Amino acid sequence: MKMPNANTRDATGFDARACDNISDNASALPFDLHDAETLHLALQQQLHSFVSAKQPDKTYIVADCEFRWNNTASDGYRAAEGASAPKRIRWPFDTIAAASWTVMRFKANETVEIEQPVVMSAQGADDTATERQMVEAFFAALAAEPNAVLISYGGETRDFAVLRRCAATYDLQMPPQLRESRLYHPAKLDLCMAMSVGAECVHLPELAAALSIPAKPSPSRSIGRMIEQGKWPAVREQVLADVLTTSVLAIYHLASHGVLTCNRADAVLALATAAKLAAPQDSFVTKTFVPWANGVKVRSRLRGVIDVAA
Known part of the structure; x- marks a missing residue:
């Protein structure tokens, strides 16, 4: 490239010959300098590559x-322990009657992939399973x-303890996420604790109601009775x-903390779509959750302040 000569500059200091020299070498560049659209796309691709490197999936x-x-x-324990036994049955005597989980993948390009949720139960469906079978399937998904x-949501206070008991009972190796016993660890996130921090922990439907997110189709305390019946x-x-x-709480929480960069409405809609494919006959999914998710998407296209009824 030729060095610009001082007498080629105009009054503003602009050097036309320098630009000519750049143009002379334009063939060595990966894009056409005279094509603004091509330049814009090339810069976008470079930015995308940078973001992908900085924000992995x-x-x-x-x-x-x-x-x-x-x-x-529990009765055997109480008989042996006598009056010193606690008045209520605690987690060592909890048996898993139903389990559900879903896998959410957030890509570096801000797209989201959500697998159809898995639902397993001891009875009531073609895919009934024992406690051991449910735990083995869940452990395999984590592994x-x-x-x-x-x-x-509240897993640290009950679910995870029962899963550790199951691993001991059935001689199963726990997946990486459950081997860590510390409450706050990158491998797991209990939203009940993470969202309340120093405030009082609240029930899932309580927090969901405050955020206008649909929750439990049946009252929280009715689940034990429904299982027994x-x-x-x-x-x-x-x-x-x-x-x-x-899952919705997780999307909102992680996005608000800058952990995820995604379109929340699209993520919620993807979750609803996956749920409908997994459980097309589920009343809560089809009559409550999917319509709500569609509403979230519609409102995301609007501008200004939007009042949402709780």
């Missing part, structure tokens, strides 16, 4: 379990995604609903 597995009591074992973050379709509906609500 992120995978999350959102899960929830429902329980029934192992009354036989298949060793870098995925396990997300729950054999209302398995309602049990399956409840555990899936918990996973969907927790």
Whole structure:
């Protein structure tokens, strides 16, 4: 490239010959300097490559379990312990009656892929399973995604403890996400604790109502009774609903903390689509969650302040 001569500059200092020299070497560049659109696209591609390098794909597995009591074992413990036994049955005697989970993948290009949620239960469907089979399937899903973050709502206070008990009972190796016993660890996220921090922990439907997110089709305290009464379709509906609500909370929470860069409305709609494919007969999914997700997408296209009824 030729060095510009001082006498080629105009009054503003602009050197026309320098630009000519750049043009002379334009063939060595990956784009046409005279084509603004090509230049724009080339810069966009470079920016995308930079963002992809800085923000790798992120995978999350959102899960929830429902329980029934192992009354036989609990009664034996109470008989042996006598008056010193606690008045209520605690987690060692919880048996997993239903489980659900979904895998959410957030790509560096801000797209999201959500797998159809899995729903398993002890009874009430063609794919009924024992506690061991449910735990084995869930552990396999976690092991298949060793870098995925396990997300729950209140999992640290019950679900994870029961899963550790199951691993000990059935001689199973726990997946990476559950081997870490610390409450706050990058491999897992309990949204109940993460969102409340120093404030009082609240119930999932309580927080969901404040955020206008649909939640539990049946009252929280009714799940044990529904299991005992054999209302398995309602049990399956409840555990899936918990996973969907927790997934939405996860998207909102992670996006607001700058962990994810995504279109929230598109992510919510992708979640609803996956849920409908997995459970087309589920009343909560088809009559409540999918219409709500469609509404979220519609409102995302509007401008200005939008009032949303709780």
